[in-house]
Amino acid sequence: MTHAADRNDAPADRYARGLAALRLVTGTEHPAVLDPIAEIAPDLARLTVEFGYGDVWSRPGLTPKQRQIATIAALAALGNAAPQLRFHIGGALNVGCSRREIVETFLHATVYAGFPAALNALTAARAVFADRPAAPGDDPAAASVPSDGDRHRRGLEALRAVDGPHGVDVVRSLDDIAPDLGRYLVEYVFGDIYARDGLALPLRELASVAMCTALGTAAPQLRVHIRGFLNVGGSREEVVELMTQLAGYAGFPAALNGVAAAREIFAETADAG
Amino acid sequence: MTHAADRNDAPADRYARGLAALRLVTGTEHPAVLDPIAEIAPDLARLTVEFGYGDVWSRPGLTPKQRQIATIAALAALGNAAPQLRFHIGGALNVGCSRREIVETFLHATVYAGFPAALNALTAARAVFADRPAAPGDDPAAASVPSDGDRHRRGLEALRAVDGPHGVDVVRSLDDIAPDLGRYLVEYVFGDIYARDGLALPLRELASVAMCTALGTAAPQLRVHIRGFLNVGGSREEVVELMTQLAGYAGFPAALNGVAAAREIFAETADAG
Amino acid sequence: MTHAADRNDAPADRYARGLAALRLVTGTEHPAVLDPIAEIAPDLARLTVEFGYGDVWSRPGLTPKQRQIATIAALAALGNAAPQLRFHIGGALNVGCSRREIVETFLHATVYAGFPAALNALTAARAVFADRPAAPGDDPAAASVPSDGDRHRRGLEALRAVDGPHGVDVVRSLDDIAPDLGRYLVEYVFGDIYARDGLALPLRELASVAMCTALGTAAPQLRVHIRGFLNVGGSREEVVELMTQLAGYAGFPAALNGVAAAREIFAETADAG
Numbered sequence: 001m002t003h004a005a006d007r008n009d010a011p012a013d014r015y016a017r018g019l020a021a022l023r024l025v026t027g028t029e030h031p032a033v034l035d036p037i038a039e040i041a042p043d044l045a046r047l048t049v050e051f052g053y054g055d056v057w058s059r060p061g062l063t064p065k066q067r068q069i070a071t072i073a074a075l076a077a078l079g080n081a082a083p084q085l086r087f088h089i090g091g092a093l094n095v096g097c098s099r100r101e102i103v104e105t106f107l108h109a110t111v112y113a114g115f116p117a118a119l120n121a122l123t124a125a126r127a128v129f130a131d132r133p134a135a136p137g138d139d140p141a142a143a144s145v146p147s148d149g150d151r152h153r154r155g156l157e158a159l160r161a162v163d164g165p166h167g168v169d170v171v172r173s174l175d176d177i178a179p180d181l182g183r184y185l186v187e188y189v190f191g192d193i194y195a196r197d198g199l200a201l202p203l204r205e206l207a208s209v210a211m212c213t214a215l216g217t218a219a220p221q222l223r224v225h226i227r228g229f230l231n232v233g234g235s236r237e238e239v240v241e242l243m244t245q246l247a248g249y250a251g252f253p254a255a256l257n258g259v260a261a262a263r264e265i266f267a268e269t270a271d272a273g
Numbered sequence: 274m275t276h277a278a279d280r281n282d283a284p285a286d287r288y289a290r291g292l293a294a295l296r297l298v299t300g301t302e303h304p305a306v307l308d309p310i311a312e313i314a315p316d317l318a319r320l321t322v323e324f325g326y327g328d329v330w331s332r333p334g335l336t337p338k339q340r341q342i343a344t345i346a347a348l349a350a351l352g353n354a355a356p357q358l359r360f361h362i363g364g365a366l367n368v369g370c371s372r373r374e375i376v377e378t379f380l381h382a383t384v385y386a387g388f389p390a391a392l393n394a395l396t397a398a399r400a401v402f403a404d405r406p407a408a409p410g411d412d413p414a415a416a417s418v419p420s421d422g423d424r425h426r427r428g429l430e431a432l433r434a435v436d437g438p439h440g441v442d443v444v445r446s447l448d449d450i451a452p453d454l455g456r457y458l459v460e461y462v463f464g465d466i467y468a469r470d471g472l473a474l475p476l477r478e479l480a481s482v483a484m485c486t487a488l489g490t491a492a493p494q495l496r497v498h499i500r501g502f503l504n505v506g507g508s509r510e511e512v513v514e515l516m517t518q519l520a521g522y523a524g525f526p527a528a529l530n531g532v533a534a535a536r537e538i539f540a541e542t543a544d545a546g
Numbered sequence: 547m548t549h550a551a552d553r554n555d556a557p558a559d560r561y562a563r564g565l566a567a568l569r570l571v572t573g574t575e576h577p578a579v580l581d582p583i584a585e586i587a588p589d590l591a592r593l594t595v596e597f598g599y600g601d602v603w604s605r606p607g608l609t610p611k612q613r614q615i616a617t618i619a620a621l622a623a624l625g626n627a628a629p630q631l632r633f634h635i636g637g638a639l640n641v642g643c644s645r646r647e648i649v650e651t652f653l654h655a656t657v658y659a660g661f662p663a664a665l666n667a668l669t670a671a672r673a674v675f676a677d678r679p680a681a682p683g684d685d686p687a688a689a690s691v692p693s694d695g696d697r698h699r700r701g702l703e704a705l706r707a708v709d710g711p712h713g714v715d716v717v718r719s720l721d722d723i724a725p726d727l728g729r730y731l732v733e734y735v736f737g738d739i740y741a742r743d744g745l746a747l748p749l750r751e752l753a754s755v756a757m758c759t760a761l762g763t764a765a766p767q768l769r770v771h772i773r774g775f776l777n778v779g780g781s782r783e784e785v786v787e788l789m790t791q792l793a794g795y796a797g798f799p800a801a802l803n804g805v806a807a808a809r810e811i812f813a814e815t816a817d818a819g
Contacts, residue, residue: 011695037668040675040686041649043742044656044668051734052661059726077524079353080625081662083669103314110317114524115325116354122310122317123356129313140313149284170529177539178513178532180332181520188324189525196316216763217489218526220533240724247727251623251660252735253764256716259724260766266723350797352626376587383590387797388598389627395583395590396629402586413586422557443802450812451786451805453605454793461597462798469589490762491799493806 011050018054024064025057025091033087052248061241066206068092069199070242073105073207074214074249076121077113084249085121089128099129103140104199105207111189112211112218144196152183155191162194162205162228170224205229209242213258214250222258226265236266284323291327297337298330298364306360325521334514339479341365342472343515346378346480347487347522349394350386357522358394362401372402376413377472378480384462385484385491417469425456428464435467435478435501443497478502482515486531487523495531499538509539557596564600570610571603571637579633598794607787612752614638615745616788619651619753620760620795622667623659630795631667635674645675649686650745651753657735658757658764690742698729701737708740708751708774716770751775755788759804760796768804772811782812 022031034045057067068091075085092102106121129140159167167190174182194204205228212222226239239262247255295304307318330340341364348358365375375398383391402413432440440463447455467477478501485495499512512535520528568577580591603613614637621631638648652667675686705713713736720728740750751774758768772785785808793801 036672037665038687040645040672041653041668042687043690044653044664047653047656047734047738048661051730051738055730055734075662078625078662079351081660081666084662084665099313107314107317107320110320110521110524112524112526114354114520114522114527115321116348116351116357116522117524118317119310119357120354122314126309126313141311141315144316174529174532177536178516181513181517181528181532184324184328184517184520185525185529188320188328192320192324212526215489215524215526216761218524218530221526221529240727243724244727244730247660247730248656249660249662251656251658251663251761251764252731253658253758253761253767254660255727256720256731256767257764259720259727263723352624372586380587380590380593383593383794383797385797385799387627387793387795387800388594389621389624389630389795390797391590392583392630393627395587399582399586414584414588417589447802447805450809451789454786454790454801454805457597457601457790457793458798458802461593461601465593465597485799488762488797488799491797491803494799494802 014050014054015046016054017058018049018052021053021057022049025053025068025088025094027090027094056245056248059241059244061237062245064095065092065097066203066238066242067245068095068097069101069105069203070206070210070245071249072102072121073109073210074246076106076109076117077211077214078250079113079117079120082120082124086124086128089125090132093128093132098138099125099134099140100138100142100198101203104144104196104204107196108193108199108204108207109211111193112208112221113215142198144198151187151191154195155186155189158190158194159186162190162201162232163224164227164231166224166227201232202229202234205232205234206238206242209239209258210246213243213246213254213261216250216254216257219261222261223265226262227269230265230269236262287323287327288319289327290331291322291325294326294330295322298326298341298361298367300363300367329518329521332514332517334510335518337368338365338370339476339511339515340518341368341370342374342378342476343479343483343518344522345375345394346382346483347519349379349382349390350484350487351523352386352390352393355393355397359397359401362398363405366401366405371411372398372407372413373411373415373471374476377417377469377477380469381466381472381477381480382484384466385481385494386488415471417471424460424464427468428459428462431463431467432459435463435474435505436497437500437504439497439500474505475502475507478505478507479511479515482512482531483519486516486519486527486534489523489527489530492534495534496538499535500542503538503542509535560596560600561592562600563604564595564598567599567603568595571599571614571634571640573636573640602791602794605787605790607783608791610641611638611643612749612784612788613791614641614643615647615651615749616752616756616791617795618648618667619655619756620792622652622655622663623757623760624796625659625663625666628666628670632670632674635671636678639674639678644684645671645680645686646684646688646744647749650690650742650750653742654739654745654750654753655757657739658754658767659761688744690744697733697737700741701732701735704736704740705732708736708747708778709770710773710777712770712773747778748775748780751778751780752784752788755785755804756792759789759792759800759807762796762800762803765807768807769811772808773815776811776815782808 038045071088110118171182208225212218243255243258311318344361379391379394444455481498485491516528516531584591617634652664656664717728754771758764789801789804
């Protein structure tokens with residue numbers, strides 16, 4: 001596994017690398033985001049730059065765009081860090097995510113974290129968008145109603161594309177107890193949401209894995225979506241890199257438990273990777 | 274299982290049915306609650322009406338009152354969706370819940386989500402109540418101090434009523450390690466809270482199940498209270514319907530994990546239901 | 547196990563004892579913190595005093611300082627109770643915690659709950675600190691950069707001090723899948739954070755256990771840190787007392803699941819305690 005930093009890095013190198021990363025995310029030469037905290041906790045401001053941005057964010061295993069989509073997905077799902085969510089929505093725009101992709105990430109969040117979490121994330125996005133000009137042609141409100149009117153058939157196809165035969169098994173396992181919930185899984189989750197355009201499928205699944213990891217309460221679904229991410233073109237290295245990124249946003253326990261889930265899924269698959 | 278919608282429903286029917294439900298919850302002819310979001314995510318506004326209200330909320334398996342008590346209980350426990358909690362407190366009043374029942378639901382939340390979550394939910398309730406006239410005789414501040422002064426005896430009785438012999442086993446299992454926590458479970462949870470009037474016992478247990486499901490971190494307690502809900506007159510169909518309702522508020526993983534817990538409890542009980 | 551209250555206590559005694567505790571935490575003769583809630587839920591205001599402060603907070607098993615550090619750690623990790631977090635930061639100061647200890651607790655929270663949760667807790671601390679004079683010499687911004695420049699070696703030493711051989715096993719178990727995450731666990735978590743001064747190691751581990759218990763999503767880490775707390779001088783009685791304290795802040799399910807984890811760890815250790 002390639003990594004940007006190793007244990008022999010001098011603190012000054014880590015800080016400089018972190019500051020460069022933070023400039024990309026903030027889009028400013030002199031990021032002031034940590035100044036209020038520096039007054040009572042200057043070491044945390046320093047550690048955020050050295051560790052959060054210098055060690056982790058600067059790593060090559062995910063693109064800046066992937067990192068920001070994963071981060072806003074995780075923060076939207078957690079739902080308890082509004083200032084940081086706004087900051088990272090701005091960061092997502094600064095590293096090249098479109099408004100459309102950001103809004104799609106939050107529509108996707110309805111599935112994993114519920115409509116209230118998604119609505120609050122969209123409210124944050126609206127505030128961030130209002131403060132800056134839109135890129136030409138980047139319309140988050142572009143309708144994306146799949147033209148195929150049969151949500152059920154469309155949902156089954158999307159479910160198979162993402163989860164292979166496992167996904168259909170999950171739906172069937174509900175037949176004897178909650179058949180309509182199974183039907184909504186097909187029709188709403190896959191027919192209405194996964195079938196939308198505006199967010200490439202591998203980014204969508206990256207967001208799914210990020211949300212299940214950050215929530216920490218969705219163990220079976222985390223496994224399903226690690227497998228799904230690999231099915232739609234994601235790599236094992238990206239899964240591990242995502243968990244590493246999330247240590248800083250959802251805590252080390254969430255990251256370590258995510259790696260444990262990844263280990264199980266990797267062991268299942270034939271390819272020794 | 275009866276359901277209001279099936280897979281052949283036209284989108285226009287689902288939207289119309291959803292709008293009718295949303296009118297009941299908002300108490301207005303032209304609900305504007307989703308307008309701010311529609312600006313950047315019109316599809317989410319549409320999906321909320323079609324799926325959230327047209328598919329799910331309109332289903333006959335729970336009464337509107339049960340749906341709103343479950344929803345405010347879940348949002349109070351999650352603690353990260355203040356605007357939606359206020360909206361659904363208003364919705365609870367609009368479908369016929371009393372202020373007293375809403376306040377009791379939040380006192381009940383102290384048990385599952387802690388006093389801070391309950392206090393914040395009560396602050397939301399106070400704001401909503403302040404904006405509208407109270408129904409005659411509906412006094413949320415009506416004292417409910419059970420007249421029997423022996424909290425311990427009262428608690429044991431309430432515990433047996435809800436959980437049968439299992440509840441007493443939970444308390445006994447603490448004798449060798451945390452006997453006082455076991456005592457507080459009897460005296461505070463059951464003697465002070467469950468023994469209160471103001472919220473019918475089946476609604477109280479519905480709220481317990483809703484909170485444990487939404488939190489996603491209370492697996493043993495979720496099982497205990499699914500059993501408890503069935504013990505106090507709830508049905509299996511209502512349990513499954515509750516999980517379906519919660520998919521939209523706490524996410525599909527929470528709902529699916531709730532159904533998995535329900536399956537275990539249903540399998541345990543003699544009645545093949 | 548000693549306890550302050552027993553089941554024969556009269557309500558008036560419990561209320562009086564609770565009010566005395568609340569005076570300590572608020573630093574005022576006439577605590578008004580529950581007045582806004584009392585308007586619609588006077589019984590909750592009473593139960594908070596009787597149960598939360600009279601039964602639990604007044605117990606002798608933890609010092610007031612330990613209780614307040616545990617409480618602010620738990621509320622910082624939950625991240626959804628800002629008013630209560632501010633209240634208990636004030637309470638921590640009132641029972642003798644230093645600003646430095648409070649800030650260190652929140653730096654420590656980066657590890658368990660992520661940087662956003664820690665930053666929001668520090669923002670709360672900054673607001674509380676701004677409203678009152680600092681004690682002489684109590685500078686939360688005092689730098690604490692361990693002089694030993696080798697973070698890796700320093701981290702391994704701290705890891706062994708806290709977790710014994712188990713901690714190194716956790717790191718090694720990541721070698722084949724996420725070696726850099728393992729390295730950050732050594733270098734950031736133990737080398738940068740655990741090696742800091744400003745918060746005594748037993749209080750630091752108390753905070754770790756409080757956060758893992760409150761989150762409810764960090765089961766393996768909760769076990770590691772219960773063991774770690776015992777390793778650095780904490781007692782079994784303090785662990786159980788902590789879970790009892792957290793029932794009121796994170797709910798009874800969190801406390802009960804914490805006791806179940808403690809039972810496993812206690813059973814493992816040779817000492818029958």
